[in-house]
Amino acid sequence: xxxxxxxxxxxxxxxxxxxxxxxxxxxxxxxxxxxxxxxxxxxxxxxxxxxxxxxxxxxxxxxxxxxxxxxxxxxxxxxxxxxxxxxxxxxxxxxxxxxxxxxxxxxxxxxxxxxxxxxxxxxxxxxxxxxxxxxxxxxxxxxxxxxxxxxxxxxxxxxxxxxxxxxxxxxxxxxxxxxxxxxxxxxxxxxxxxxxxxxxxxxxxxxxxxxxxxxxxxxxxxxxxxxxxxxxxxxxxxxxxxxxxxxxxxxxxxxxxxxxxxxxxxxxxxxxxxxxxxxxxxxxxxxxxxxxxxxxxxxxxxxxxxxxxxxxxxxxxxxxxxxxxxxxxxxxxxxxxxxxxxxxxxxxxxxxxxxxxxxxxxxxxxxxxxxxxxxxxxxxxxxxxxx
Amino acid sequence: xxxxxxxxxxxxxxxxxxxxxxxxxxxxxxxxxxxxxxxxxxxxxxxxxxxxxxxxxxxxxxxxxxxxxxxxxxxxxxxxxxxxxxxxxxxxxxxxxxxxxxxxxxxxxxxxxxxxxxxxxxxxxxxxxxxxxxxxxxxxxxxxxxxxxxxxxxxxxxxxxxxxxxxxxxxxxxxxxxxxxxxxxxxxxxxxxxxxxxxxxxxxxxxxxxxxxxxxxxxxxxxxxxxxxxxxxxxxxxxxxxxxxxxxxxxxxxxxxxxxxxxxxxxxxxxxxxxxxxxxxxxxxxxxxxxxxxxxxxxxxxxxxxxxxxxxxxxxxxxxxxxxxxxxxxxxxxxxxxxxxxxxxxxxxxxxxxxxxxxxxxxxxxxxxxxxxxxxxxxxxxxxxxx
Numbered sequence: 001x002x003x004x005x006x007x008x009x010x011x012x013x014x015x016x017x018x019x020x021x022x023x024x025x026x027x028x029x030x031x032x033x034x035x036x037x038x039x040x041x042x043x044x045x046x047x048x049x050x051x052x053x054x055x056x057x058x059x060x061x062x063x064x065x066x067x068x069x070x071x072x073x074x075x076x077x078x079x080x081x082x083x084x085x086x087x088x089x090x091x092x093x094x095x096x097x098x099x100x101x102x103x104x105x106x107x108x109x110x111x112x113x114x115x116x117x118x119x120x121x122x123x124x125x126x127x128x129x130x131x132x133x134x135x136x137x138x139x140x141x142x143x144x145x146x147x148x149x150x151x152x153x154x155x156x157x158x159x160x161x162x163x164x165x166x167x168x169x170x171x172x173x174x175x176x177x178x179x180x181x182x183x184x185x186x187x188x189x190x191x192x193x194x195x196x197x198x199x200x201x202x203x204x205x206x207x208x209x210x211x212x213x214x215x216x217x218x219x220x221x222x223x224x225x226x227x228x229x230x231x232x233x234x235x236x237x238x239x240x241x242x243x244x245x246x247x248x249x250x251x252x253x254x255x256x257x258x259x260x261x262x263x264x265x266x267x268x269x270x271x272x273x274x275x276x277x278x279x280x281x282x283x284x285x286x287x288x289x290x291x292x293x294x295x296x297x298x299x300x301x302x303x304x305x306x307x308x309x310x311x312x313x314x315x316x317x318x319x320x321x322x323x324x325x326x327x328x329x330x331x332x333x334x335x336x337x338x339x340x341x342x343x344x345x346x347x348x349x350x351x352x353x354x355x356x357x358x359x360x361x362x363x364x365x366x367x368x369x370x371x372x373x374x375x376x377x378x379x380x381x382x383x384x385x386x387x
Numbered sequence: 388x389x390x391x392x393x394x395x396x397x398x399x400x401x402x403x404x405x406x407x408x409x410x411x412x413x414x415x416x417x418x419x420x421x422x423x424x425x426x427x428x429x430x431x432x433x434x435x436x437x438x439x440x441x442x443x444x445x446x447x448x449x450x451x452x453x454x455x456x457x458x459x460x461x462x463x464x465x466x467x468x469x470x471x472x473x474x475x476x477x478x479x480x481x482x483x484x485x486x487x488x489x490x491x492x493x494x495x496x497x498x499x500x501x502x503x504x505x506x507x508x509x510x511x512x513x514x515x516x517x518x519x520x521x522x523x524x525x526x527x528x529x530x531x532x533x534x535x536x537x538x539x540x541x542x543x544x545x546x547x548x549x550x551x552x553x554x555x556x557x558x559x560x561x562x563x564x565x566x567x568x569x570x571x572x573x574x575x576x577x578x579x580x581x582x583x584x585x586x587x588x589x590x591x592x593x594x595x596x597x598x599x600x601x602x603x604x605x606x607x608x609x610x611x612x613x614x615x616x617x618x619x620x621x622x623x624x625x626x627x628x629x630x631x632x633x634x635x636x637x638x639x640x641x642x643x644x645x646x647x648x649x650x651x652x653x654x655x656x657x658x659x660x661x662x663x664x665x666x667x668x669x670x671x672x673x674x675x676x677x678x679x680x681x682x683x684x685x686x687x688x689x690x691x692x693x694x695x696x697x698x699x700x701x702x703x704x705x706x707x708x709x710x711x712x713x714x715x716x717x718x719x720x721x722x723x724x725x726x727x728x729x730x731x732x733x734x735x736x737x738x739x740x741x742x743x744x745x746x747x748x749x750x751x752x753x754x755x756x757x758x759x760x761x762x763x764x765x766x767x768x769x770x771x772x773x774x
Contacts, residue, residue: 036584036596051569051576062633089633090625090673091564091575131744147585148748151675154578155744159567177478180546182438188478189438191541197423198534209423238477246449246476286477288538317727340704343731343768357518357542361535381730 008264011331011371015302017259017273018280022306025278026232029165035153038145041163041204042309047139050157053131056095059088060124064106064113065097068121076116083112091126100124132156142308144203164307166204167232171196172223174239174248178212191357192237192288199295203311215239221251228255228279238270238286248272248283256281264371266330267352268294288357293333297368314386315365318347323378326369335363336384347384363387395651398718398758402689404646404660405667409693412665413619416552422540425532428550428591429696434526437544440519443482446475447511451493451500452484455508463503470499478513487511519543529695531590551694553591554619558583559610561626561635565599578744579624579675586682590698602626608638615642615666625657625673635659635670643668651758653717654739655681675744680720684755701773702752705732711763713756722750723771734771750774 009017030044059065064085074080085101088094099119106113132138138156139149145161153161171193178190193209200207208231213223220236227234239248249272252258256276263271267290272283282299284291304311318338326332336347347367351359365384369376376382396404417431446452451472461467472488475481486506493500519525525543526536532548540548558580565577580596587594595618600610607623614621626635636659639645643663650658654677659670669686671678691698705725713719723734734754738746752771756763763769 036581039585053576055569055572055575093573147582148744150585151578151581151744152748154567154581155576157568157576180541181544182442185442186480188442189440189542189544191538194423194538194541195534198426198537317730319730340732343704343706345727345730345732357535357538361539 008262008269008330009260011263011265011298014260014263014271014273014298015305018299019302019306021275021278021280022303026167026280028167028307030162031165032160032162035150035159035161038150038153038161038163039147040202041145041161042166042307042311043139043141043143043145043149044162044164046137046141047153047156047158047161049132049134049136049138049152049155051132051155052129052134053155054091054126054128056093056128057098057122058091058126059094059100060090060126061100061102062090063088063100063102063124065094065100066113066119067097068099068119068123071099071101071115071117071119074115074118079114079116081109081112081114085113094125098122098125140310142310144310144312146312164204164309166206168206168208168230169200170208170210170227170231170234172210172227172234172236173212174215174220174236175212176214192284192286192291195288195292196235196237196284196295199292199300203300215247217247217250217254220247221254224251224276224281225255228276228281231279233280233282234276235282235284236272237284237291239283249274252276252281252283263294263298264330265293265297266327266332268298268333269330271298289335289360292360293366297331297333315383316345316386317381318345318384320367320376320378320380320382321346321348324349324367324369324376326374326376328374329371331371332369334367334369335359336365336367337362338364338384345384347382360387395649395656395717396647398650398652398685401647401650401658401660401685402692405686406689406693408662408665408667409690413554413667415554415694417549418552419547419549422537422546422548425537425540425548425550426534427589428532428548429553429694429698430526430528430530430532430536431549431551433524433528434540434543434545434548436519436521436523436525436539436542438519438542439516439521440542441478441513441515441517443480443515444485444509445478445513446481446487447477447513448487448489449477450475450487450489450511452481452487453500453506454484455486455506455510458486458488458502458504458506461502461505466501466503468496468499468501472500481512485509485512527697529697531697531699533699551591551696553593555593555595555617556587557595557597557614557618557621559597559614559621559623560599561602561607561623562599563601579671579673579678582675582679583622583624583671583682586679586687590687602634604634604637604641607634608641611638611663611668612642615663615668618666620667620669621663622669622671623659624671624678626670633657636661639663639668639670650681650685651717652680652684653714653719655685655720656717658685676722676747679747680753684718684720702770703732703773704768705734705771707754707763707765707767707769708733708735710765711736711754711756713761713763715761716758718758719756721754721756722746723752723754724749725751725771732771734769747774 239246252274260273274281335350365386485508626633639661647660661668722737752773
């Protein structure tokens with residue numbers, strides 16, 4: 001029988017190892033694409049506005065451009081009669097005037113307008129540069145482009161944007177019990193690839209999903225070798241713990257080097273970081289929840305750091321509903337749902353089993369309990385990273 | 388001069404008109420696609436699980452399957468020696484046993500295992516059907532499919548899913564001052580199409596974006612007619628208010644019927660709903676913020692209702708930072724940002740101008756102030772729809 005005890009690498013050490021390999025061996029190419037298609041891509045350079053928008057002071061609605069001074073002290077009982085005005089459409093320059101009276105707030109009489117209230121200078125006026133100033137920084141290099149970033153880019157004068165081309169990543173499930181459709185006893189549906197695919201595609205990675213390879217060292221080794229021809233990073237799932245059938249470590253050792261086997265995180269401990277021909281080969285744990293957290297916290301975090309990418313992840317603060325205990329010696333990711341109680345965000349801890357996909361579906365986010373913390377008291381204010 | 392006063396249709400009446408036309412003239416087709424590609428699509432039927440997962444009680448980790456009873460009252464000082472056990476890998480059936488001892492918590496001695504703590508029945512065991520029960524409702528007809536819905540579909544036995552094929556929608560900007568790149572004075576960048584494109588593509592609409600057509604009634608009319616050959620719904624932007632150059636109403640009248648001109652909402656009042664050859668033609672206001680709210684609140688809401696679609700929009704409750712006044716007679720959409728103050732969600736009202744795209748970029752969500760409400764007091768708990 002094997003020795004099933006293994007010491008775990010500190011999570012920050014594991015991240016540093018990934019960062020080091022990426023920095024040394026994998027540089028990101030860039031590509032230029034239409035602004036319309038830039039959603040979820042990372043900008044590859046700073047973008048400064050080429051335009052000022054609006055280009056001058058303009059009417060904020062259809063109406064009459066006037067000088068506001070002529071209306072001061074105007075009331076219903078004491079209307080102002082104005083001769084010097086200009087009919088303006090929304091967006092038109094109000095040059096020579098300083099306010100706009102909407103059509104419906106004025107009466108026309110003999111080519112003059114009669115109004116019944118005071119206007120202040122700049123009322124119903126959009127100021128030059130209100131949206132965008134020329135030379136203003138629209139987008140920082142490395143920013144994940146959201147819908148409104150795209151609007152700014154186009155308003156600022158860009159039709160195309162240079163973005164990072166994300167690496168090609170392969171997902172290789174292992175185990176002959178894994179199938180797409182269950183046809184006989186003992187088979188299980190392979191569904192981790194769905195999570196992998198969505199999580200990495202969200203950030204623009206080019207994802208390849210492969211059919212499960214059986215638990216055979218030679219076949220696994222050959223398949224990894226084959227995938228490394230085409231892909232920048234290969235992920236193997238699972239076979240990463242220390243069971244008798246867990247061949248991933250042996251396959252990586254045969255091809256290259258195992259740098260990490262086991263990380264002090266929970267869930268997600270049985271994770272492998274290997275290097276083959278200067279490329280990362282990562283063994284992911286089999287449970288979907290574990291895999292999810294390893295991808296987010298152990299792979300993506302150093303990945304973003306390596307290339308100075310800002311994925312704009314959101315987190316909120318919430319009050320912990322009940323005390324939360326955690327093992328010393330593991331960085332723990334605890335799924336929570338957020339409820340609103342009397343205007344307060346209250347975080348409720350969900351079932352912690354690594355195997356249960358329903359707990360991810362119900363989770364709004366998760367709390368990271370540091371490695372040296374064993375208890376967070378009820379009522380503590382905690383940071384919840386949104387999923 | 389024209390009459391610039393116009394009465395506004397109640398927002399609910401406008402929604403009802405859209406719903407009526409869609410119900411009568413536009414039915415949604417369906418298509419069958421890979422589960423992997425189903426993100427952001429609406430399911431076209433109920434899906435019940437074909438599988439039970441796990442199919443039986445299985446090990447939740449690699450270790451020794453045992454009967455827990457044999458460990459009751461076991462301590463460090465009083466270890467249990469167990470002969471009747473089975474080595475199990477994660478996910479393997481534990482038939483004949485009821486708990487799993489992780490490898491690292493046992494010592495092997497002469498083919499027996501020695502353990503130093505008590506285990507309870509079902510410890511480290513995943514129960515049959517914990518993830519999915521056969522016949523369990525996985526997805527409801529009309530649900531927007533999220534990442535975890537897709538995982539459930541695959542775990543439940545589906546590789547493909549029947550989803551609604553969303554309509555083809557055209558976006559036609561108007562005005563010769565609109566350009567892609569500003570080259571001379573008086574030109575403005577057309578950027579509303581970026582917002583339109585993203586908002587409708589998010590729900591799977593097939594979006595066509597067209598070059599701006601100049602302010603010429605004949606050309607506008609011809610272009611709308613041409614687009615109606617290919618698209619299910621045509622959106623014209625802007626030319627929907629009552630300025631001298633606003634030709635959209637005239638163009639729709641020439642081709643069909645204007646049903647609504649002006650809606651009692653703020654921002655977004657200058658909106659047109661027309662019908663041409665049994666298809667909707669909608670005139671959207673020119674300001675990006677107005678357009679955004681008209682699309683969400685006047686077009687998409689009745690659209691989803693017509694076809695019983697559940698877009699799973701999120702909202703949170705927050706405390707209003709300052710009193711909020713609003714016009715009686717308009718349903719108002721007020722952008723807010725959410726801050727966390729002492730564990731409370733506090734909603735801060737942002738700049739209300741309809742023209743300012745930066746206010747959408749900064750907004751976390753918006754509050755709908757009903758048509759008959761003129762004031763919400765400071766400290767009120769309000770619902771914020773997340774953007």
